[in-house]
Amino acid sequence: MRLALALAATCLAGAALSQDNIAADNARAAADRLAEAAIQLDEAQGARDRVKALSETVHAFESGLEAMRDGLRQAAIREEVLSRELAAREDEIAQLLGVLQSMNSAPSPVLLLHPSGPVGTARSGMILAEVTPALNARANEIRSKLQEVSVLRALQQSAANKLQDGLNGVQEARIALSQAISDRTDLPQRFTEDPVKTALLIASTETLEGFASGLSQIATNETPANLPDIIDRKGALSLPVNGRILRRANEADAAGIARPGIVMATRPRALVSTPAAATLRYSGPLLDYGNVIILEPQSGILMVFAGLDVVYGRTGQVLSAGSPLGLMGGADPDPGALLPRDGQETTTSQTETLYIEVRKDNIPVDPAQWFKTDEG
Structure with a gap:
């Protein structure tokens, strides 16, 4: 009996391990990032380069919202784990509370008496001295987990305001x-775009390759480019939008269609930016690609971004790295839709898709050779 109690005490003590509330801390840190983005927005209004400052602000908000979603997802997962653990141990908790209650309510002299006399009393005292610390440790562990559940629930309830x-x-x-x-x-x-030639090119084009080959026809009064060489940055360029790779080059979609570019899944209204300084060769609707942006970072290399809802800039302009190109489609969901349910991350919240193609001498090459595709 004494050996069994000693083993039980050891198990209880081993189970009473504290765990830092990382999920709650991450969610709070995300809230701070959103607050910092709000300050950045106020400062951007008076910035000398407002476009650059506001672009950084939009990215800051996107990053903060993403961090908030992730923090809440971790909090929801942690709460679910704790709730299930506590529910599975309801009987154990009830017995533990009963033992602790009886120890607190019984007079000390009664606890020290044993039917078998002084020897039994001494033995029971030794056993009690071994078990009591473990029982207290177990009680503290349960109390800590109940408090953590309470904090996580309160955090999620207040998150809607932060998200809004x-x-x-x-x-x-x-x-x-x-x-x-x-x-x-x-x-x-x-250069200056000739709208008539552009309309004729679009009307006569059936493929992206055909359109790209005729881009030089729509430019008038073109001057030589004076942009830095990007060959040495090959494989290190940032992706133009925050998201994840949905399909890689030449990977067939559900309809069996394979394209030479990559498809990125993004959140609605995500900001698309230039990965490098480039000439804006074309901006507008094209074929079945939706709104398309075509950049020329250097002679012979074209970067095609298709599927935007809103496009910025004028054809012929020279854009610096990180310049805003446009916004993805869709609409921002309400805060309630952003809150994770039962710890489930909604990958379907990345409902928009951006197609990215890179062409060298008008021949498509794998964009993974140019971009850091592990960022998504």
Whole structure:
């Protein structure tokens, strides 16, 4: 009997391990990032380069919202684990509380008496001295987990307000960015687009390859490019949008169609930016690709981004790295839809897709050779 109690005490003590509430800390850190993004938005209004400042602000809000979602997902998972653990141990908890209650309610002299006399009393005292610390440790562990569940639930309940503030902030930043781009007049113009030739090229084009081969026809008064060589950055360019790789080059989709570019899944209204300084060769609708942006970072290399909802910039402009190109489609969900349910991450929240193709001498090459595709 004494051996069994000693073993039980050892098990209880071993189970009473504290665990830092990392999930809650991450969610709080994400809330701080959203607050910092709001401050950044206020500062961007008076920045000398408002387009650059507002682009960084939009990215800051996107990063903060993503971190908040991830923090809440971790919090939901942690709460579910704790709740299931506590539910599975209801009988054990009830017995433990009963033992502790009886120890507290019984007078000390009664606890020290044993029917077999002084020897039994001494033995029971030794056993009790061994078991009591473990029981107390177990009680403290259960109390700590109950408190953690309470904190996690309160955190998730208050998250809707944080998310709403973040969504309002990013929407305000997008509007300000669109206005700043419309007001911008300081970008170098490498050539002027001939709208008639552009319309004729679009009407006569049946493939992206055919359109790309005729891009030079729509430019008038073109000057030589003076952009830095990007060959040495091959494989190190940042992807133009935050998201994940949905399909890689030449990987067939559900309809069995394989394209030479990659497809990225992104969240609605995500900001698309230039991965490197480049000439904006084309901006607008094309074939069945939706709105398309075609960049020329250097002679002979084209980067095609297709599937945007809103496009920025004017054909012929020279854009610096990180310049905003446009926004993905869709609409921002309400805060309740962003809150994870039962710890489930909604990958379906990345409902928009951006197609990325890289062409060298008008021949498609795998974009993975150019971009850090592990970022998504």
